[in-house]
Amino acid sequence: MAAYLVRRVLQSILVILLVSLVTFTLLHLLPGGPARAILGPRATSQQLQQFIVQNHYDKPLILQFGLWFNDLLHGNLGYSYHLNENVASLIADRLPKTIVLMLLSIVVALLIAIPLGVYQARKRNTVGDYVLTGFSFLFYAMPSFLLGLLLIILFSFVLPWFSPEAPQSDSLGAILADGNALVLPVATLALITIAAFSRYTRSSVMENLTQDYVRTAAANGAKDSRIVVKHVLRNALIPVVTLLGLSLPALFAGALIVESVFNYPGMGFLFWQEAIVRDYPVLLGVTLVVAIATVVGSLLADIAYAVLDPRVKYA
Numbered sequence: 001m002a003a004y005l006v007r008r009v010l011q012s013i014l015v016i017l018l019v020s021l022v023t024f025t026l027l028h029l030l031p032g033g034p035a036r037a038i039l040g041p042r043a044t045s046q047q048l049q050q051f052i053v054q055n056h057y058d059k060p061l062i063l064q065f066g067l068w069f070n071d072l073l074h075g076n077l078g079y080s081y082h083l084n085e086n087v088a089s090l091i092a093d094r095l096p097k098t099i100v101l102m103l104l105s106i107v108v109a110l111l112i113a114i115p116l117g118v119y120q121a122r123k124r125n126t127v128g129d130y131v132l133t134g135f136s137f138l139f140y141a142m143p144s145f146l147l148g149l150l151l152i153i154l155f156s157f158v159l160p161w162f163s164p165e166a167p168q169s170d171s172l173g174a175i176l177a178d179g180n181a182l183v184l185p186v187a188t189l190a191l192i193t194i195a196a197f198s199r200y201t202r203s204s205v206m207e208n209l210t211q212d213y214v215r216t217a218a219a220n221g222a223k224d225s226r227i228v229v230k231h232v233l234r235n236a237l238i239p240v241v242t243l244l245g246l247s248l249p250a251l252f253a254g255a256l257i258v259e260s261v262f263n264y265p266g267m268g269f270l271f272w273q274e275a276i277v278r279d280y281p282v283l284l285g286v287t288l289v290v291a292i293a294t295v296v297g298s299l300l301a302d303i304a305y306a307v308l309d310p311r312v313k314y315a
Contacts, residue, residue: 020072080281088285091286093170098259117197121205163181185259200239200243204237244297
């Protein structure tokens, strides 16, 4: 297994290099070139030439990529001329808030989705299973912005229980302390995630309930609850781990919309605001960070396989 993990780490590094190359290519495919796209249509020829020289755009492409990648390794993701700040600083300020929002939604989703999936698998083709399946399809198909707006209307205006706006503090501690304002953004992301996770859990548990080891355990007198918790659930969680590792892009896409709806000061909201004004350095910096997070998530999912199912042989 150690050799397999080493290969996966090396593959992940290769993918990150390829992602960096694609991001670099996108930078040079911007309308009018990177200098015109970043400085805007009002920039003078002198300003454009100065920008080109400062950022090494007058050098061969292979040398440009080497210098650009070296900047990445040193944490330099470019400069936002719209916000007059380093992109790395902007992301470092906003990323922890997005991570908190995503982690809270994932934890809530797993705590609800796994029991729901197990219940549906054990009570398959019953009224309860059909009702929960209907709700799963409804939330899975519903756009996150629509779900967020519906929750605001229902729980902020019709029933004034929660704040229609997310916490606005710059401090993580203050954001976590404002639980009332976090409820609706977390619920919006969690409900959509629950729909996907519960369906995967249901299918996986149903498949494992038909295996020989379940019949053997039942023949030896083990209780149904013990069979499910001790044997079935561990095997059934493997597809959910895969889904977790590969759901980071979808979660960020949902966070982008949710943060915009609830005015949450995270990285998704930053991406949304800068997309409107075509702040390309910020957009490319965020894209690169999300791509790297996706690769890391996939790698962690592979590592989790070994923890959940040591029988798997990695040849």
